[in-house]
Structures are given as structure tokens and as C-alpha cells.
Amino acid sequence: MIHPLFANRSPGGPTFTEHSSIPAGSDQRIINLVVMRYVFHDQLDAVLGDLAEICSDVERAVTLATRALLSGDASLAEQVISGDADIDRARERVEDNALAILSLQAPVAGDLRVVVSALRMVSELERMGDLSVHVAKVARLRTPNVAVPEQAYATICRMAEVAESMVGRAAEIIKSRDVEAAQVLRDEDEEMDRLRRSSFTELLGADWTGGIEAAVDVALLGRYYERIADHAVSVANRVVFIVTGENPRAV
Secondary structure: OOOHHHOOOOOOOOOOOOOOOOOOOOOHHHHHHHHHHHHHHHHHHHHHHHHHHHHHHHHHHHHHHHHHHHHOOHHHHHHHHHHHHHHHHHHHHHHHHHHHHHHHHOOOHHHHHHHHHHHHHHHHHHHHHHHHHHHHHHHHHHOOOOOOOHHHHHHHHHHHHHHHHHHHHHHHHHHHOOHHHHHHHHHHHHHHHHHHHHHHHHHHOOOOOOHHHHHHHHHHHHHHHHHHHHHHHHHHHHHHHHHHOOOHHHO
16 A cells, blocks of 8 residues: 555646546556656555564574573574674665665655655664664573673663663654654653763762773663663654654754
């Protein structure tokens, strides 16, 4: 199905959507135009569908990396690290498809917003996957021990939960093009920021007994989860831009 956003809205020209029909007696040029629009919009929908799938893969990577971190499971950590190659290849496919659309279809207006935003979004998603690998590498470095000391355990657990939730929400926002859900995601990011500040308070407090090595690990982990959340918000903002043509970060 073609999203209504992707209808042809050229000034003075016909508008074609998934509900359009070809009038009887239409010449071959009109038929060809309608067919081309269907194919073009199927290509756009496919690109956004691929982005949602990559986002779901990233969500799984965040989940597995966190399990490895909190359990000291080296096999899970290795699974995340090796699996990142799949996310990288998926990113390359989306880029190839988007660039092909740019070169062959010469999209304008809302269609161009979709393609350009897709190129930006897939870079954000790849970076989220890389950050999951960073978490997994911290877990692997400290196995068979758990990298997170007891003093920071609750905060890191919550940061991981928020990050995972935000990535999952981002995938749904890509699928639904839900502008209101994107705003909710931005609000959720505020909790992540509060957790990050709380983590620093724990690390710099006089009662910290975890030692320097653990403090470095916790500081890095906090940064990784925070950045995953930031990228999820960026992805949601791109969806808002696709739907409305407005940059929510400028509001």
C-alpha cells in the first residue's frame, strides 16, 4: 500500500494514490505514469520498511549486549559483536536503494524528503548498532566477572531499559509515521538524561567504593546508552520531518 504522503502532488497535475483508478479510454502515457508512480512509491515504502527492520535488529543487539553486561556472559557478547556485520550490510543495502531512487527517479518535495531522511536515518541506526557493540565489548573485557558494580547496578539497568524501549519505539514510529509518538519518545529521552546525571553523582560521590577501573566502565556505559537514546530521538525527528516537512529540533 502506498502511504498518502507519497501521492503525486505536482501543481496542476493528476494525483495518484493507492485508491486511484485509470479512466476508461486513457492513453498509454497516463497508464505508464500511474504504473510508474506505483512502482516508485513501492520503492519508497520498501526503504522505510527496511529501516524499521534494521531498527528492530538494533533493539535486539541492545537487549543482548545488556544481558551480556549484567550476567558476564561472553558468548552473548560475542553474538552482538559478530552480528554487527549484518546491520552494516543492511545499511549498505538501504543506501544503495536510496541512491538508486535519487538517480533514476529524481524525486522532489515530499518524496525527496523521504529519500534524504532515509540516508540520514540509516546512519543513525548503524551508529546505534556500533554502540551496542561497545557495551558488549565492555562485558567481554570483564568476563567472567560482571562489569557493573553493585553501587551502579540499578542505574545502569534502568538506563539499559530506557535505551531498549526507545529503540523499540523508534522502530514503531518508522512503521506508523506517528508524529505524536515521536514527541513521546523525546519526552522519554529526558529520563535518560536524568539517569546520566545520577550516574555521575554516584561516580563522584565520596561513598564510591568500586575503584577507578569500574568507574571508567560505568562512565563509558552511561555514555553508550545515552547516545543510543539520542540517536533514537534523531530517527524519530527524521520521521516527523518526512511527515510534516518541519524540523522538530528547530521548534
